[in-house]
Amino acid sequence: MADLQWIGNLITAIATVAASAIGFYAAIRINKNSLSNERDKLNDQLLWEKQKIESELIREQINKKYEIYNQILKVSGEVYVLIHDPTDFHYKNYFDNIRPLLYQNYHLIDDDIRKLVRDIDSNYSMEEFAGEMERQYAEKSYVSYNKMLEFINGEYSKLY
Numbered sequence: 001m002a003d004l005q006w007i008g009n010l011i012t013a014i015a016t017v018a019a020s021a022i023g024f025y026a027a028i029r030i031n032k033n034s035l036s037n038e039r040d041k042l043n044d045q046l047l048w049e050k051q052k053i054e055s056e057l058i059r060e061q062i063n064k065k066y067e068i069y070n071q072i073l074k075v076s077g078e079v080y081v082l083i084h085d086p087t088d089f090h091y092k093n094y095f096d097n098i099r100p101l102l103y104q105n106y107h108l109i110d111d112d113i114r115k116l117v118r119d120i121d122s123n124y125s126m127e128e129f130a131g132e133m134e135r136q137y138a139e140k141s142y143v144s145y146n147k148m149l150e151f152i153n154g155e156y157s158k159l160y
Helices: 002-078 090-102 110-132 135-160
Strands: none
Touching: 002 090, 002 135, 090 110, 090 135, 110 135
């Protein structure tokens, strides 16, 4: 009889240890899944915050760009840069009034406008080098400036 009692106690002990092991394993798996879910939620939240900050930064840069364009259009209406008959370009007004606005936040303006600004600068340098006899550079600046104004007006039409 003593032998049978010993076997019963052994079976009870093995069952208890097995149940404890299964419970411990289940608790570990549940914690792992819980930690993984929390980590995923945190990563999603961080990604959302990053996208929100990036979109705010982009919106701010676009607003600054349009502020520059507004100033250029305003000054273009107040100060003459283009002379229509005969076709000429008033470099002094451009360099005193328009160019500083463009270079204030040069990195924010569109590539097409930056190219036109560089064209006008290059034309001015060539005219200074060649002298007043070469009016072709002023005419090229006239065309580039007109394209710049058309591009800026085109940017506004994209908004609506």
